[in-house]
Amino acid sequence: MAGERNTNQPATQGASQSLDQFKYEIANELGVQLGGDRTSRENGSVGGMMTKRMIQFAEENLKRGTRI
Incomplete structure (x- = not known):
């Protein structure tokens, strides 16, 4: 909500x-x-891309068997 x-x-x-x-x-x-x-679309696009990159990073490390 606004102001929270x-x-x-x-x-x-x-x-x-x-x-x-x-x-x-x-x-x-x-x-x-x-x-x-x-x-909210502009600000939300940043959060969405952050999430996408963090998931990609985690998946790559899981493939390699590297602990995050």
């Missing part, structure tokens, strides 16, 4: 800074300027 505070927490302590950096890298690649004045 985001309470999502990363599963690993200290990951917030890395995830934030990753978010802005993806936004830059997609040519999206993040912010509250942007559409």
